[in-house]
Structures are given as structure tokens and as C-alpha cells.
Amino acid sequence: MRRVISLLAMITALLFASSSLTSSVNAQGSAYNTNFVTAITYQNVGSATANITFTFYPASGSPISVPRTLAANAGASLNVGTTTELSGFSGQGSAVISSDQPIVATIVQLPQSTTVRNRPLSNGFSSNDGSNSVLIATVLKNQFNQTTKFSVQNADTTSVNVTVKFFAVGSSTPTHQETFSLNVGTARFFDAGTIGALGSSFNGSVVVEATGKVVATAIEASVDSSYKVSAFEGVAQGSNTVYMPSALCNFGANQQRTAYAVQNSSNSNTANVTVTYKDLSNNTVATQGASIPPGAKASFLTCSASGIPTSGFNGSAIITSTGAPIVAIGKVSANPSIAPSFGTAFIGASGGAQKLAAPYVRWTQSRFDTNPGNRQRANIAIQNVGSGSSGTITVRYYDLNGVLVGTHTLGSLQPGQKANSNPISATLASGQTQDKLDEFGYFGNNFGGSATIECANSGCQIVAVIRISSANSATSTANVVAEDYNAIPIN
Known part of the structure; x- marks a missing residue:
């Protein structure tokens, strides 16, 4: 499980794009060919205002620093395409976040397309998450109508040498491998669809080996007209x-x-x-x-x-x-005759924590399908992975200023058992009004909403997956798209 980001955060971001790329948005032939603009949603899980620096590493040129502050418990978003300091940043790149308070972050990829409505989600990495071996459990090329793109980022303090090995299903011998070097903070990007050594199609996984610490993130996108796209992180161990x-x-x-x-x-x-x-x-x-x-x-x-x-x-x-x-x-799919673009991905958890953070939480009660894809709904699946009962589980929903909007209290879970939460199930906090939960995370032209999830019993261990859904039709309530990301341990 990932630790809280404190002092140094490694974020591997796929397909960064500046606002100069967003002015000419066209319908794409597939999700695989769609451009994305990255937004980084980040949450201060510390006790004081955080002084944060985002350092962006473009494919070429010098790093770019962007300073921000964030109140305790608050969640905010930095859109790469509309941030003034990044007006000259375009193409692919990576980023490192530093902060004097513990923070967590989730990457949201915003599709620049009229047909792709899903937003791939993947978490940032703490400085402790880097490893000299990283596993990407699924990599596809024209398999199941999908192809994988992934990136490997240097999470160390010096340059590293990296070898990437592609293994086909059932094989212990690599089909293909590449060796290269990475400077501090920078990333190397791979598109399985353009690697000839994988043949016309490939179904397998990837092992990344390095002389220092690295992290990895992947996007899986459909190559047909189903417009499915999802994202997930590489796992170090x-x-x-x-x-x-x-x-x-x-x-x-x-x-x-x-x-x-x-x-x-x-x-x-x-x-x-x-x-x-x-x-x-x-x-x-x-x-x-x-x-x-x-x-x-x-x-x-x-x-x-x-x-x-x-x-x-x-x-x-x-x-x-x-x-x-x-x-x-x-991975989660749906009946293609009902929701053809529905497809999600999330990491299986090897252990839990007593308290978790969810940096990206949204809910719209009345505008879900009035403008399909414009506003989302978040549902949180919580599982007890400890050896004893969890005790009461409390989900607290905070606005972009760190103000508590509502609390959802769930009963105790037995080992292996799960329960669900969302903002509309919460009880309003004192001084709040129902519209703050009905349209949670949407405040005029500003966006920001987050949650913490906590179990009560001493030594309890929980994990959670947050599903962000968007309407894909103004007339069919069952036709939705969705993406998942894992809640991040705070302690």
C-alpha cells in the first residue's frame, strides 16, 4: 500500500498537454488515439497549511516550478492545461511534488474528445514507494480491443539505468526488452501499439528493473469505437x-x-x-x-x-x-449493449491502514446526465482486510477549503467484508446546507472535494476503492462510464 506523500512525491503522469493543445479538440477514432490534459488533485492530510511546490519535467528543456498553498484537510486541483506557469509546457512529461505537510495526490486525465468521456485515474507515489523492481500486471497490444501505454519515472536522487521486459501470458522468457537511462524526476514513455517486437498483438505483463528507485503508471485504451480507457499504477513488490x-x-x-x-x-x-x-x-x-x-x-x-x-x-x-x-x-466492465464505454482499473491491495485518504471525490445529484461527462458521482467500496472486526467506519467529506461538509457512519465490518459510501449518504455537518452534498466538489467555477475513511478498533486495517462515474447518455441512465482509484493510507 502507498504511504502518505510527505516532503517528496513522485507523480508519473501520462500525456501531459498544455492549453495550446486543447484549442483544437476533434472527435477521435478511438480512446487510444485521444489526447488528454492532466489535472492533479491533491489533498492536505496534515494539521497545518501546506506550502507545496510542483516541479514539472518536460520531455526536453528545463524543469518548471509551480508553488501552491493548501489548507489542512482541503483538496484542490491543478490543471496542467490551464495553469499560467505552464503555458509553455506541452506533450508528455512527469512531475515531482514537495510539501512541508503530508499530502496525497491522484492524477486525473481529462480527454480532449467529444466521444471519450471517461477520465483515467492513477495515484501519485511517495518517495518511499520507489523501487529497483516494478511490476505492471497487464500490458496489451491489440488484445481485447485494447492497447497499453505506460511510463517509467526516476524516483531516485541520481540518474538510474533501467531495463523493461515484456512477458507474454504463460511465458517466463521475455518477448522483448529495452534498456535506457533516466535523469532525476524524468520519465520514459512506452506505447505497446508501436513496438514491432511485440508482433501484431500481445497479451502479457511487464517487469521493470533499475539500478535505483523508479515508479510506473499505465493507461489502457480501446482501439475500437467503444471508447474505453482506464489507468493504474505499477507495483513495487x-x-x-x-x-x-x-x-x-x-x-x-x-x-x-x-x-x-x-x-x-x-x-x-x-x-x-x-x-x-x-x-x-x-x-x-x-x-x-x-x-x-x-x-x-x-x-x-x-x-x-x-x-x-x-x-x-x-x-x-x-x-x-x-x-x-x-x-x-x-478491472470492471459492463454489458456492451447497455454501457459500451464502461471500463475501470484498480490495484489489488496487499495490506490496509486504519485511516485512508481519497483526494478526488465528486457528486452531482441533479446534473449527472444533463450534460453527459460534465459532472461525476463517486462511490467508495471499503473492505476490512484485518484479522478482527473493524469497529465503526467513519467517512468524512471535506470541501476545497478543508471544511467538513458531511459524515457517513458505517457499522463494523468482519474480516474480508465490505461496505459502500458516497457523499449523498452522509449526514450534514453543523452549519452546512444540503446543496453542498447534492453537488459535492462543485463550487461555482472552482472544483475540489475529498474524503477520509477511518476504522475505529485498535489495529484495524481497511482498504478502499473509489469509483468515479460519468453519464454517457442524456436518456439512458444505465449508459455510464467509470474509472477507479485506490484510497491512499494516511498512517
Whole structure:
């Protein structure tokens, strides 16, 4: 799990674009060909006003510094395309955040398209998250109508040498590898669609090895007219237990279903993997198993598990491994005849924390489908990953100034059990009005809303995944797009 960003934050951002690129927005033939402008949503989880410096590293030229301040508990957004100090910044790049208070950050990619409405989400990294080995559990080229783009960033204090290895499903021998060097803070970008050595199509994973600390982030985008796009982070270390707060089979009006991409993090040992599915009452309803060769990956489809209710299952999963540790990516899709552009991605968690932060939270009660894609709704799936009951779970929703708007109190969860929260379920804080929750995170022309999630029992451990949904139609309420990101541990 990622630690709170304090003093130094590494953010790997894909497809930064300046405002000069946003003036000529055209409909794109696919999500893969769509340009994005990056917005960084950041939250001060400290006790005092934070003095923050964003340092941007363009593909060429000198770094650019952008100073900001942020009140305690507040959440704000910095849009790369509209920030005055970045008027000369365009193309791809990376960024480092420094702060005198602990902060967390989530990257929001804003599509510059009339057809792509989803906003890929990925978290920033603390200085402790960098590693000389990073795993990207799923990398595709023209597979399942999707192709992956990813970046590797130097998270060290000196230059590093890096080797990137591509492993096909079921293979322990790399299909392709590249070696290069990176200066401090800079990133190297990969587009699987342009790598000829991967052939006409590729389904696999990537292992990044470096002489110093690096981090990685990936975007997965459709190459057809479904306009799906999602993002997730690379993982530095495997685990023998991975928790998935979301496990679905034909759930909801658009029949959502989950799939897990599980990667063996060992270079030498086979991983014997079991996926255990639990319902909202914490009953085990099904299991799946597979053996995964070193460095390779396997996929697990929730609806394919024997015993899973195929009509509206909503639960969670625990993935365990013997023989070798693993990393896992959760993905959610929907019935393409109902919500063709629905597709999300999130990281499976290897452990939890007593308190979590969600830097990017929005809710619109009345304007969700009046202008599809313009305003979002956030739903938070919370799972107890500790060995005992969680005690009361409290979700606090804060505005862009750090003012408490509402609190949602949930009952205790047993180990493996999950529950859900959103702003509209909260009880108003003293002095607040209902419109602050009904249109949470939207304040005139300003944007900002965040949350903290906390369990009460001593030593309790929780994880959470935040789903940000947007309407994809003004007439069909089931036709939505969505993206997930993981809540970030504060302690």
C-alpha cells in the first residue's frame, strides 16, 4: 500500500498537454488515439497549511516550478492545461511534488474528445514507494480491443539505468526488452501499439528493473469505437495475499462484472493462486485457482467462478498465492449493449491502514446526465482486510477549503467484508446546507472535494476503492462510464 506523500512525491503522469493543445479538440477514432490534459488533485492530510511546490519535467528543456498553498484537510486541483506557469509546457512529461505537510495526490486525465468521456485515474507515489523492481500486471497490444501505454519515472536522487521486459501470458522468457537511462524526476514513455517486437498483438505483463528507485503508471485504451480507457499504477513488490474490495457479476442496471489480472512477481518460482469470493454478508460463495509461471500473468473472471450468483452478485475477493508472491489488477466492465464505454482499473491491495485518504471525490445529484461527462458521482467500496472486526467506519467529506461538509457512519465490518459510501449518504455537518452534498466538489467555477475513511478498533486495517462515474447518455441512465482509484493510507 502507498504511504502518505510527505516532503517528496513522485507523480508519473501520462500525456501531459498544455492549453495550446486543447484549442483544437476533434472527435477521435478511438480512446487510444485521444489526447488528454492532466489535472492533479491533491489533498492536505496534515494539521497545518501546506506550502507545496510542483516541479514539472518536460520531455526536453528545463524543469518548471509551480508553488501552491493548501489548507489542512482541503483538496484542490491543478490543471496542467490551464495553469499560467505552464503555458509553455506541452506533450508528455512527469512531475515531482514537495510539501512541508503530508499530502496525497491522484492524477486525473481529462480527454480532449467529444466521444471519450471517461477520465483515467492513477495515484501519485511517495518517495518511499520507489523501487529497483516494478511490476505492471497487464500490458496489451491489440488484445481485447485494447492497447497499453505506460511510463517509467526516476524516483531516485541520481540518474538510474533501467531495463523493461515484456512477458507474454504463460511465458517466463521475455518477448522483448529495452534498456535506457533516466535523469532525476524524468520519465520514459512506452506505447505497446508501436513496438514491432511485440508482433501484431500481445497479451502479457511487464517487469521493470533499475539500478535505483523508479515508479510506473499505465493507461489502457480501446482501439475500437467503444471508447474505453482506464489507468493504474505499477507495483513495487508482490504479496502472498491481495485484497479486492470489488467483485461483481452482472451487477446493476448495466450488468457490471469484474476480472483480475494476476502477475507472478518471482523470476524463478511458480505461483499457485486461489481467488476466494465473498458476498456482503461475508459468506464464501466461490473460488477459482490457477498456476502462473515466473514473471507471467493469468486472468480470473468473476462470472466464470463456479458458484458465483450470475444475477446481480456484489461482493469482494481475496487472492492468495503459494510458491511465489503476486500482484493483481482489478478491472470492471459492463454489458456492451447497455454501457459500451464502461471500463475501470484498480490495484489489488496487499495490506490496509486504519485511516485512508481519497483526494478526488465528486457528486452531482441533479446534473449527472444533463450534460453527459460534465459532472461525476463517486462511490467508495471499503473492505476490512484485518484479522478482527473493524469497529465503526467513519467517512468524512471535506470541501476545497478543508471544511467538513458531511459524515457517513458505517457499522463494523468482519474480516474480508465490505461496505459502500458516497457523499449523498452522509449526514450534514453543523452549519452546512444540503446543496453542498447534492453537488459535492462543485463550487461555482472552482472544483475540489475529498474524503477520509477511518476504522475505529485498535489495529484495524481497511482498504478502499473509489469509483468515479460519468453519464454517457442524456436518456439512458444505465449508459455510464467509470474509472477507479485506490484510497491512499494516511498512517
